[in-house]
Amino acid sequence: MTPLAGYLLVAALVFAIGLAGALTRRNAILVLIGIELMLNAANLNFIAFWRYGPHPEALTGFLFAVFSIAIAAAEAAVGLGLVISIYRHLRTTDLDEINRMKG
Amino acid sequence: MIVFAILAALTVAGSLAAVLLRNTVHCALALTGAFIGLALLFLRLDAQFAGFAQILVYVGAVAILVVFAILLTRGSETPATGVFSRTWFAGLVVAAGVFAVLAWTVLHSAVALPHEFAAPQVSVAQIGNALMGRYVLPLEIVAVLLTAAMIGAVIVAMHEKPGKYEKKEAN
Amino acid sequence: MTNTLDQIFVLLKHWIMGLFPVGLQPIVGIVLSVVAILAVFPGLFAFSVLMERKGLGRMQNRIGPNRVGPFGILQPVADGIKALIKEDVVPYNADHIVHFFAPIVLVVVVFMGYAVLPMGRNMTFVPMDAGLLFYFAMGASAELSVFMAGWSSRNKYSLLGAMRAVAQMISYEIPLLMTSVIIVMMTGSLSLDKIVEAQNHYTWGLPHWYVFTPMGFAAFVMFAIAATAETNRSPFDLPEGESEIVAGYFTEYSGFKFAEFFLGEYVAMLSISGLGATLFLGGWSAPLEALNFIPSWIWFFAKIMLAICGFIWLRGTFPRLRQDQLMNFAWKFVLPMTLIDLVVTGLWRFLGEGWLRWAVCSAILLAAYLITARMGMRSKKLGPRSYRYAE
Numbered sequence: 001m002t003p004l005a006g007y008l009l010v011a012a013l014v015f016a017i018g019l020a021g022a023l024t025r026r027n028a029i030l031v032l033i034g035i036e037l038m039l040n041a042a043n044l045n046f047i048a049f050w051r052y053g054p055h056p057e058a059l060t061g062f063l064f065a066v067f068s069i070a071i072a073a074a075e076a077a078v079g080l081g082l083v084i085s086i087y088r089h090l091r092t093t094d095l096d097e098i099n100r101m102k103g
Numbered sequence: 104m105i106v107f108a109i110l111a112a113l114t115v116a117g118s119l120a121a122v123l124l125r126n127t128v129h130c131a132l133a134l135t136g137a138f139i140g141l142a143l144l145f146l147r148l149d150a151q152f153a154g155f156a157q158i159l160v161y162v163g164a165v166a167i168l169v170v171f172a173i174l175l176t177r178g179s180e181t182p183a184t185g186v187f188s189r190t191w192f193a194g195l196v197v198a199a200g201v202f203a204v205l206a207w208t209v210l211h212s213a214v215a216l217p218h219e220f221a222a223p224q225v226s227v228a229q230i231g232n233a234l235m236g237r238y239v240l241p242l243e244i245v246a247v248l249l250t251a252a253m254i255g256a257v258i259v260a261m262h263e264k265p266g267k268y269e270k271k272e273a274n
Numbered sequence: 275m276t277n278t279l280d281q282i283f284v285l286l287k288h289w290i291m292g293l294f295p296v297g298l299q300p301i302v303g304i305v306l307s308v309v310a311i312l313a314v315f316p317g318l319f320a321f322s323v324l325m326e327r328k329g330l331g332r333m334q335n336r337i338g339p340n341r342v343g344p345f346g347i348l349q350p351v352a353d354g355i356k357a358l359i360k361e362d363v364v365p366y367n368a369d370h371i372v373h374f375f376a377p378i379v380l381v382v383v384v385f386m387g388y389a390v391l392p393m394g395r396n397m398t399f400v401p402m403d404a405g406l407l408f409y410f411a412m413g414a415s416a417e418l419s420v421f422m423a424g425w426s427s428r429n430k431y432s433l434l435g436a437m438r439a440v441a442q443m444i445s446y447e448i449p450l451l452m453t454s455v456i457i458v459m460m461t462g463s464l465s466l467d468k469i470v471e472a473q474n475h476y477t478w479g480l481p482h483w484y485v486f487t488p489m490g491f492a493a494f495v496m497f498a499i500a501a502t503a504e505t506n507r508s509p510f511d512l513p514e515g516e517s518e519i520v521a522g523y524f525t526e527y528s529g530f531k532f533a534e535f536f537l538g539e540y541v542a543m544l545s546i547s548g549l550g551a552t553l554f555l556g557g558w559s560a561p562l563e564a565l566n567f568i569p570s571w572i573w574f575f576a577k578i579m580l581a582i583c584g585f586i587w588l589r590g591t592f593p594r595l596r597q598d599q600l601m602n603f604a605w606k607f608v609l610p611m612t613l614i615d616l617v618v619t620g621l622w623r624f625l626g627e628g629w630l631r632w633a634v635c636s637a638i639l640l641a642a643y644l645i646t647a648r649m650g651m652r653s654k655k656l657g658p659r660s661y662r663y664a665e
Contacts, residue, residue, distance in 0.1 A: 003107070005209055005210070006107060006111070007107075007144070007148070008209045009206060009209055009210075010111045010114060010115065010144070012202055012205035012206055012209060013115055013202060013206075014114060014115065014118050014137070014141075015201070015202075015205065016198045016199070016201055016202030016205070017115070017118045017119055017122055017198070018118065018122070019194075019197065019198040019201055020122060020194060020195055020198035020199075021121065021122030022194075023188075023190075023191075023193070023194025023195070023197060023198060024122075024187050024188055024190075024191040024194040024195060024198075025122070025187060025188060026187060026188050027127060029127060029169060029172050029173055029176065030122070030127065030130055032169070033121055033122070033130060033131070033134050033169065034122060036134070036161075036165065037118050037121065037122075037134070037137065040137070040138065040141050040161075043141070043145075043153075043157075044141055044144060044145070047144075047145050047148050047150045047153055048148060050148075050150070050223075051148040051149060051150065051222075051223065056223030056225070057223060057225070057229075059225065059229070059230065059233045062150055062152075062153060062225070062230070063230070063233060063234065063238050063241075065145075065150070065153050066152070066153055066156060066230075067238075067241055067242075067245055069153070069156055069157060069160050069161070070160070070245050070249065071245065071248065072160075072161075072165070073160050073164055073165055073249075074248055074249050074252030074253075075252075076164075076165045076168055076169070077168060077252055077253065077256040078252050078255055078256050078259065080168050080169065080171075080172040080256075080260075081255070081256035081257075081259040081260035082259055083172055083176060084172055084175050084176060084259075084260045085259050085260055087175070087176040093176045095188065128425060129372075132372065132418075132422065135418060151402070151403065151404050152404050152407065155404055155407040155408050155411045156407065156411075158411035158412075158414065158415065159407065159410055159411040159414050162411075162414060162415050162418060163410075163411070163413075163414020163415060163417060163418075163447070164414070164444070166418060167417055167418065167421065167440055167444060170421055170425075170440075171437075171440070174425075174433075174437070226403055227403050227404050227407075227463070227464045227465075228462070228463070
């Protein structure tokens with residue numbers, strides 16, 4: 001197994017764990033945690049492909065990961081803001097209970 | 104190889120704990136462990152800048168945000184109804200399926216994947232030049248996005264007081 | 275002779291490394307550096323605690339500790355022994371694992387920051403290309419340990435203190451980073467060694483430190499404010515405001531774990547003083563060209579201790595702020611000033627050499643200060659407290 005394959009497998013595993021978390025947890029914040037894990041797994045893939053790719057000096061994958069980190073921060077801020085807003089309206093963050101279209 | 108195995112184990116264990124633990128704050132702390140593991144993997148891949156940025160942004164900001172959100176929504180109390188959704192089995196199957204497909208693809212294309220390369224020598228100055236030259240447009244877009252997200256997050260989370268408009272309507 | 279004295283620690287390290295076989299040498303080098311950092315800074319910690327207690331005593335018309343040893347200089351030893359032999363009490367309801375790890379994480383993270391500080395000519399433990407980023411990454415991780423301590427204690431006061439501390443540290447970390455970005459813009463490098471090198475020039479015997487430029491001076495003032503808040507020092511010591519919330523996030527810590535928090539706080543203070551000295555005060559370079567014969571590491575540690583004296587003086591002088599004043603100060607004064615400073619730094623670059631840029635940049639910064647601080651703070655809009663976000 002090449003080193004790149006190892007990194008890709010770890011990234012796939014983290015992605016799957018994040019997906020499982022996002023799909024199975026009740027708490028909205030934990031769903032966001034799962035999404036963060038998936039984003040991070042994608043970042044690991046970008047960095048790994050940059051490192052073992054043919055043109056590392058072009059920095060494409062590297063900067064993609066850096067931009068993705070910045071965007072993930074924005075995503076987390078907005079997502080958690082939404083969770084807090086929902087909590088204020090409905091007094092719960094349990095996604096199984098938030099099933100009405102009516103506020 | 105051993106270092107990689109340890110870091111990979113740390114990352115995977117952290118993410119597993121983040122998803123499986125019952126107490127939400129423990130989940131957030133385990134998530135931090137996973138982030139640190141990923142940052143160390145970035146360092147192992149000679150991406151120093153990305154690794155430090157990962158720690159600065161994720162451990163320093165995102166983890167703290169998550170923790171704040173948990174405390175603001177009383178999420179640290181474990182609910183009596185259980186922490187997993189009613190459709191947890193379907194979710195698990197989907198995730199396992201995705202992992203199976205990804206792993207199968209990686210392992211089958213392993214032969215075609217490039218082997219060991221010399222470590223790329225990338226200085227921070229080069230990254231700066233790239234950001235200000237070739238990638239200046241994405242950089243500006245990210246700046247706008249971050250500003251918009253900041254304002255958006257404040258407005259979304261802002262507590263709605265009976266403000267001017269409601270009072271006017273009432274009158 | 276001067277050169278040997280300047281490089282004495284580097285030579286010593288290489289000499290000790292030479293005693294070992296070649297294969298072991300890198301490991302021995304790392305161990306030696308770590309041991310040096312772990313020996314010097316706790317020593318300085320003990321000294322600054324003593325100095326603080328003595329100095330504060332003098333400021334408050336007391337004598338301060340004077341029982342243990344001559345003039346009380348052995349007081350830190352007595353304190354250390356006391357902390358070590360005290361019973362370690364953990365609350366019954368506490369989250370034991372998190373409670374145990376919080377002080378360890380803090381101390382480890384704080385000590386990691388020293389890895390990139392240039393403590394003398396060629397005396398950086400890990401000369402890193404992205405040293406400044408590493409330093410701030412470690413600083414950001416300290417917030418998490420504060421939260422861990424406060425949350426795991428299962429105590430309202432602890433949690434309140436932790437939330438205060440985290441909110442404060444996040445708010446003041448932004449100006450801290452921004453002021454460093456000003457220096458990075460002037461140097462064109464994130465490496466702390468290069469930042470010191472860039473300041474190590476002299477005109478007419480006077481140094482080219484960044485604090486002696488208009489925006490460098492403004493940045494230095496902002497950095498000092500943000501650093502005081504970042505280390506939870508008075509007048510920004512609300513997280514451990516003893517008149518309100520006992521001792522904040524480490525209320526439920528006792529014995530050695532309490533000592534670890536205490537150590538962490540002072541070592542962080544020393545470390546951020548070192549960063550400030552590196553960024554603005556020329557790091558290990560001498561203040562006058564004529565004084566270059568004194569070894570570089572003496573200058574570095576002298577600057578750190580001077581900064582510690584400043585911290586003690588501040589603590590003896592100012593009353594504690596209120597929480598809303600603290601937040602208003604960060605977001606409505608320090609951050610706008612830093613952003614204006616950032617723009618001025620860009621302007622400085624394009625105005626070219628000569629007196630014009632000095633006049634223009636100073637004028638803009640002075641005007642900005644007058645508008646944000648004098649007029650802004652006096653107006654009603656920024657003044658009264660509101661509980662909009664606190665519920």
